[in-house]
Structures are given as C-alpha cells and as structure tokens.
Amino acid sequence: MPALRAALSGPDADTTPALDADTALTEALWRITGDAHEAVAVLDSVFRRAARSPWSQWPLARAAHAAELLGQAGQPLAPHLEASLADPRLAPTAATALLSVAEPASLDRPALAEAALAAAETGTDPQGACDALGLLSAALTYDHLSLLAVLATGDARTVCSGIEDRVIDQDETFRRRAQALLATVRTSARSFRDPGEEGPCL
Template sequence: MGTVGALGPRAAALAPALREALSGPDGETVTSALDADTALAEALWHVTEDAAAVVAALDSVFARAEQNSWSQWSAVRATRTTALLGPAGRPLTSRLKTLLDNPVQVPAAVLALTAVAEPASPDRTALAATVLRPAEQEADPPGARDALEARVAALTADHLRRLSSLADGDARTIRSGVEDRVIRQDEAFRNRARALAAPFTAPTPPAP
C-alpha cells in the first residue's frame, strides 16, 4: 500500500480497488485486518484525498480495535494516519480522545488531536500533563518526547519539573530491553529531554 500511496493522484485508477478492499464496519477485529485497513485508508487518502471515505474507514478500525484487547498498536497506527488528514480528520476527535486513557497510545493521540483540531481549541497545558505520563510510566518515552518536541503542549513550571526529573533523575526512564541498548536509549532520551527543557530554564546566576 505504501507504494500505491507514494504515487498519489497518479494512481487514481486504483482508487476503486482500494475502496473495494476495505473491510468496513463488519470486518475482522484481528490485528492484521485492522492494520491492512489502516494501510488502505492511508493509500486512499494520498491517492484521492477523499476525506469521507478515509474517515469512515479509520472510524471502522477504531471501533473494531475496541473489541480486541491486543489491538492497542493497531489503534496507534490508525491514529498516526488520522494525523495525516489534518482538519479533515476532525470527525474522529472523539475516537482519539478515548485513547488518552492508555499511556501507550497517548503520544500518537496527542499529535493527532493537535493536527485535526482548530488552532485555538486544544488545551495544550492539559495535553502536556497527559503526554508526560507515558514517559514517566515507561509506556512510550520516545513517543512522549516526540510529541513534546512537536510543540503540541504548553509547559508549566510543574511540567518542566517533571521533564527535568526524567532528564536528570537517578532512575532510568527506559528500563527494559537489551542492557547495552537500554543504556544508549536512556542517555539519548535524557539528552533530548534536557534540550527540550533548556529554552524554558533560566540560567543559574554566577556565584558571587
């Protein structure tokens, strides 16, 4: 599907086949079926920008993902595709908000909510508190960092304190995985967290 999507409007002749291949609301709830429909929806968007058809397909993916306890990453993939739609994906706002209860899904959901919303509508301060949680719980620290780097959130003094704790605290933020990779990934996360906090941190005055 990625190849078809990369062709954009030049693949318009394939649009009927893409629509025909979509499962629809009665499709299977297994991960492979959900991911296939997300890929089809993304390709259809790049080829036709038919918002109504793509939104309907993604809405079906979200609805079916709720029936499968193993589908949290399928919902994340559908969320990332929703973000590509920009304001055209606004009808899926309520679907995206339901993902904010799952730390693994929060970073993608925050990015998508910001992409589809009216410029003044997201509560960016609340989003900052929400997006820090996956990092603090080791659910998706890199995703949380990416969301903050995209400036989707407004950082308060408390948010900066929490971010600084992640950057310079004694405990590792990334704690699972192969040992040498954990060390490298944790240090990379800390460095980028420090860089995020730096513009908001007043320099320490020199000692008298």
C-alpha cells in the first residue's frame, strides 16, 4: 500500500498516462483497503485534472468505470459523472456509473437514457449505449424506442468509422443488440399492459 500511494501523481499531472495510472492505482488501493474516502479523493482529483485536458475522453471514461466500482460510496463523484453526460462519447459510461453511485431517487432515468441514446445516434459509442440502455430499459419512452428502432433497422449505418474490415461487423453487432433490446422492452410492455387498455403498442 505505501508503494501504491507513493506512485500516485501530483496535482499538476494531467497527461493521459498519469491520469490512467492514478485511476488504476486507486482501483488497486480500493480493492486492498476498502477505503472509499481515499478512493473518492483520488478520483475527484483525476476528474478535475482530466477536465483541463482537451484529450480527456479516455481518462474520464476510465475514471467513471472506477467510480462505478465504489457503489454508493462514490456518491460525491456524481457531479463529475453528470457533467460527462453532455459528451456523447462519455454519456453511456457516465450513465452506467451514475446508476451505481447516485441516490436512486435523485436519478432522472429518462434523461440518462436520452444521453446514452445520443452516443448511439452519433456513432460515438453504440455498444456502450446498448449497455446503458439495457440497464435503463424500464425508463425508455416511446420516442427513445422509436429512435432506437430507426438505428436498429434503418438503411444508414450507425458505426461509420474505425478499422475498415471491422466497421461492418461492429455495425451489425450493434443492430442485433438494439433489436434484441427493442424486443425485450416490447415483450415487457405487453406483459404489463392491461388487456382493456387502449393506446399504441411499442
């Protein structure tokens, strides 16, 4: 533990390697000590330092994953995660982490779903969007499902960039996952619908 703590960076270290190292060290310390106060303090520093860097996407995503591990002990990190929702590249990871760390009553689940769906719509993190939307399936609105259906079955590809020989496979994987999610939500909606209730089926 002393060696791990000694390896942590100072408050001016905002390069990606330094931020990633601090996140990994924090995870290791948390698993060893279970000291949430220490973990929250270091991750708070990582979030703040990452916000100063224009290349902060991956350090912020890894810090969000680490925050998720803390469960509700990571609640002080919720404001950083909420700020990340505005970036479609980070929104699915941030939404998933918020489901773990935030007080359940404080969560606007449809808004989390909206942010995660933006990551699919823009093609920035379609797979992460599916992960988050799966956890938020009960909060998906008709508009959410309509857009997801377009992405899952429309002509335009959602995954449009990446390694050339993998783009098609990645897009097809996303489509299959999105279609499976739609089928699950529709089945659930039918099972809870009152037989005499009127209104459009999902």
